[in-house]
Amino acid sequence: MKTESRLEKMLNAGHFAVTAECGPSKGSDVDALREKGSYLLDRVDAVNVTDNQTAIVRMSSVAASAILKTMGHEPILQMVTRDRNRIALQSDLFGAYALGLRNVLCLTGDHQCFGNQKEAVGVFDLDSMQLIRTVRDMRDESKIIGGEDIQVAPKMFIGAAANPFADPVGWRVVRLAKKIDAGADFIQTQCIFNIDRFRTYMRQADDMGLTDKVYILAGITPIKSAGMARYMATKVAGMDVPKELIDRVAGVPSDKQAAEGIKIAVETIQQVREIKGVAGIHLMAIEWEHKVPEILEAAGLGTRPRV
Amino acid sequence: MIVAELKEIPEIRKMIDRYQSVLVVGCDSCVAECAVGGRRETALLAAAIRLSYAKENKSRIITEACLDRQCVDDFIEGVASQVPEHDAILSLGCGAGVQALARVYTDKPIIPALDTLFIGETEMRGVWQENCLGCGQCKLGYFGAVCPVTRCSKKLMNGPCGGSKDGRCEVHPDIPCGWDMILKRLEALGEIDRLREYVPPVDWSTSHSGGPRRVVREDQKP
Amino acid sequence: MEKTPTKIVVYHCRNLRLFHDGRQKDFERSRPGLKLVTIPCSGKVEAHHLLQTLAGGARGALVLACAEKACKYLEGSMRSHKRVDYARVWLKKIGIEPERLEFIHLPPMDRGALDDVLEEFTRTLESFETVPAAANIQQSR
Numbered sequence: 001m002k003t004e005s006r007l008e009k010m011l012n013a014g015h016f017a018v019t020a021e022c023g024p025s026k027g028s029d030v031d032a033l034r035e036k037g038s039y040l041l042d043r044v045d046a047v048n049v050t051d052n053q054t055a056i057v058r059m060s061s062v063a064a065s066a067i068l069k070t071m072g073h074e075p076i077l078q079m080v081t082r083d084r085n086r087i088a089l090q091s092d093l094f095g096a097y098a099l100g101l102r103n104v105l106c107l108t109g110d111h112q113c114f115g116n117q118k119e120a121v122g123v124f125d126l127d128s129m130q131l132i133r134t135v136r137d138m139r140d141e142s143k144i145i146g147g148e149d150i151q152v153a154p155k156m157f158i159g160a161a162a163n164p165f166a167d168p169v170g171w172r173v174v175r176l177a178k179k180i181d182a183g184a185d186f187i188q189t190q191c192i193f194n195i196d197r198f199r200t201y202m203r204q205a206d207d208m209g210l211t212d213k214v215y216i217l218a219g220i221t222p223i224k225s226a227g228m229a230r231y232m233a234t235k236v237a238g239m240d241v242p243k244e245l246i247d248r249v250a251g252v253p254s255d256k257q258a259a260e261g262i263k264i265a266v267e268t269i270q271q272v273r274e275i276k277g278v279a280g281i282h283l284m285a286i287e288w289e290h291k292v293p294e295i296l297e298a299a300g301l302g303t304r305p306r307v
Numbered sequence: 308m309i310v311a312e313l314k315e316i317p318e319i320r321k322m323i324d325r326y327q328s329v330l331v332v333g334c335d336s337c338v339a340e341c342a343v344g345g346r347r348e349t350a351l352l353a354a355a356i357r358l359s360y361a362k363e364n365k366s367r368i369i370t371e372a373c374l375d376r377q378c379v380d381d382f383i384e385g386v387a388s389q390v391p392e393h394d395a396i397l398s399l400g401c402g403a404g405v406q407a408l409a410r411v412y413t414d415k416p417i418i419p420a421l422d423t424l425f426i427g428e429t430e431m432r433g434v435w436q437e438n439c440l441g442c443g444q445c446k447l448g449y450f451g452a453v454c455p456v457t458r459c460s461k462k463l464m465n466g467p468c469g470g471s472k473d474g475r476c477e478v479h480p481d482i483p484c485g486w487d488m489i490l491k492r493l494e495a496l497g498e499i500d501r502l503r504e505y506v507p508p509v510d511w512s513t514s515h516s517g518g519p520r521r522v523v524r525e526d527q528k529p
Numbered sequence: 530m531e532k533t534p535t536k537i538v539v540y541h542c543r544n545l546r547l548f549h550d551g552r553q554k555d556f557e558r559s560r561p562g563l564k565l566v567t568i569p570c571s572g573k574v575e576a577h578h579l580l581q582t583l584a585g586g587a588r589g590a591l592v593l594a595c596a597e598k599a600c601k602y603l604e605g606s607m608r609s610h611k612r613v614d615y616a617r618v619w620l621k622k623i624g625i626e627p628e629r630l631e632f633i634h635l636p637p638m639d640r641g642a643l644d645d646v647l648e649e650f651t652r653t654l655e656s657f658e659t660v661p662a663a664a665n666i667q668q669s670r
Contacts, residue, residue, distance in 0.1 A: 108461055108468050111478050129465035130508045145508060163469030168490055175466045182505055190469060237470035237477035316622050347577050354580035359623040
C-alpha cells in the first residue's frame with residue numbers, strides 16, 4: 001500500500017470498485033452539494049469531485065471534496081492544469097492532503113472555450129502527464145518540482161484519465177503506458193458506449209502488460225434521452241456513441257427513454273466486468289446522481305464491501 | 308514573420324479624431340508580407356481615412372509614408388522630416404514598430420492601426436498560420452519540426468489530449484490537432500520512439516513569463 | 530445655375546482598344562467631368578488607387594476590363610474584378626455607397642457601349658448625396 005486511501009485498499013484487496021462523479025454547485029450552496037452527496041453515500045467506494053468541469057466556474061474541487069469528506073465520503077479530488085500554474089497546483093495538493101483527501105485525478109481539462117469564461121487565459125503550465133509525475137514525486141521522493149525537499153509530503157493515490165475512443169487511435173495505448181510510467185495508480189476511462197472498441201483497447205493494454213500495473217475503472221454514463229445521445233455523439237469532444245445505440249434509445253417513447261438508458265448502462269456494466277483488466281467502474285451520471293443507487297442495484301453492485 | 312490584422316476603422320477614428328494632422332506610416336516588412344501594413348495598404352488606409360473625414364465634412368491633413376522596417380532605428384529616421392509637421396503618427400507597423408516609433412519620436416503620440424497577432428508563416432496566398440510562440444527554448448528537433456507549445460491549443464508536451472478527433476482539435480474543427488501532425492510526421496520520419504519518453508515541465512522562464520526579454524551582443528554593438 | 534458636371538474617372542484597359550483612332554481627348558472634352566485613364570491591363574488597378582480617386586474628388590470610378598477569357602495577361606481581368614469588390618468593401622466600412630465603384634466587362638472597340646455605361650453610371654451617382662469635394666482635405670505624399 002502506497003497511501004492511506006480507502007480506494008487503494010479496496011482495489012488492493014481485489015474488490016470490484018465503484019466510483020461515481022459528483023459535480024460541485026455553481027455557487028456556494030453547501031446544501032445542494034450535500035444533497036447530491038447523500039445519494040451516493042455508502043453506495044460507491046469513492047466520489048470524483050470535478051474541477052470546473054467543461055470550464056464552467058463551480059465551487060473549488062478542494063473545498064467540495066473536504067465537505068463531502070465530512071459526510072463520510074472518500075473523495076477523489078479532480079485537478080486540471082488549465083486554470084492553475086505549478087505553484088497553485090502544488091500548493092493545493094499540500095492543502096488537499098492536509099484536509100484529509102487521499103486521492104487525486106490528474107487532468108489537463110477541457111479547453112476554456114467550452115465554458116462560461118471563454119476570455120480566460122489558459123494556463124497549461126503543466127500537462128496531465130507532468131501533474132501525475134509531480135504528485136508521484138511528492139509522495140515517493142518527498143520532492144516538489146525542481147527537486148526541493150518537503151516536510152510531510154502529501155501521499156496521494158494517483159489517478160489519470162484515458163480516452164480509448166479519441167484519435168489518433170494507435171497512440172491511445174501508448175499514452176496509457178506513458179501515464180502509468182509517469183506514476184498513475186488507477187485509470188478512469190471516458191464514457192464507454194462502443195463496447196467493441198473498448199474491448200480492443202483493453203486487449204492491447206493487456207498485451208503490453210499494462211493491466212498488471214494499474215487499476216482500470218471503466219467509465220459509464222447513463223443516457224437520459226435520445227437527444228442527449230445525439231448531443232454526445234456530435235458535440236462532445238472525444239466521444240464515440242454508435243448509431244445503433246442512439247437508434248435504440250430513440251426507438252422507445254420519450255417517457256421511456258430514460259429507463260432504456262439505464263438499462264443500457266446496466267448492460268454495459270455487466271459487459272465490462274467480463275473484460276480482463278477492468279478493476280471497477282466509474283459512473284458519470286451527469287446531474288443524475290440520484291439514479292446511481294438504482295443503476296448499481298440493477299447491476300448487482302448494490303452493496304459495497306467494507307474495507 | 309509577424310502577422311497582424313487591421314483594426315476596424317471606427318476604432319482607429321476614435322483614437323485619431325483629436326488630431327488635426329496625422330502621418331500614416333506603413334512598414335514594408337512582415338506586415339507587407341501579410342498584406343496589412345505595406346505600401347499598398349498604407350495608401351489604402353490613408354485614402355479611406357481621408358474619405359471618412361471628407362464624408363463628415365471635417366478638415367484633416369492625412370499624409371502617408373512607408374518605411375522599409377519600422378523596428379530599426381536607421382529606417383525609422385526615414386520619416387524624420389515629416390514628423391514635426393504632424394500632430395500624431397498612425398502606425399501600420401506591428402506592436403514592435405509602434406513602440407520603436409514612440410522611442411524615437413518621443414514627443415509624438417503613436418497610434419496603432421493594427422492588432423498584432425503572432426509569429427507565423429504564409430501557408431498559401433491569403434493564409435497565415437501561427438507556428439511559434441517564442442518560448443526561448445526551441446524543442447522542434449524532438450517533435451518532428453511541429454511545435455507542441457504553439458500548435459497544440461493546450462501546450463501539451465506529452466501527447467494528444469482526449470479531444471483530438473479525425474486530426475482536428477477540440478477547440479475548433481478548423482484547427483488541425485498539433486499532436487496529430489507531430490505523430491504523423493515522426494511516424495513518416497521513422498522517429499516515433501522520440502515520443503515514448505516523458506517530457507518534464509517546460510521552463511517558461513525563458514518565455515515572456517520571465518519578463519520582457521532582451522538580447523545584448525557585444526560583438527554586434529557599434 | 531448651371532449644373533456642376535459629375536466627376537467620373539474611367540480606368541480602361543488599353544487592350545479594349547476603345548480609342549485606337551486616337552480620339553480619346555475629343556471624347557473626354559465633349560463630356561464634362563469625365564477623365565479617362567488608359568492602363569496597360571485592368572489588373573493594374575488596385576483598391577488603394579480607387580479609394581485615392583474618390584478621395585481626390587471624383588464622385589465615382591469605373592474600371593473597364595476585357596472579358597475574363599480575353600485578358601491578354603490571363604488573370605488581369607479576373608484580379609481586377611476582385612480588387613474592385615475589395616475596394617467596395619472598404620467603402621461600406623466607411624459608410625460610402627459601394628456603387629460609386631463599378632467594374633464592367635466591355636466589348637472591345639465599342640464606344641457606344643461605353644456611352645451607355647457612362648449614362649447609367651452618371652444617373653446612379655447623381656442619385657447619391659455628394660461626397661464632400663476633396664477641397665477641404667489636404668493631401669500630400
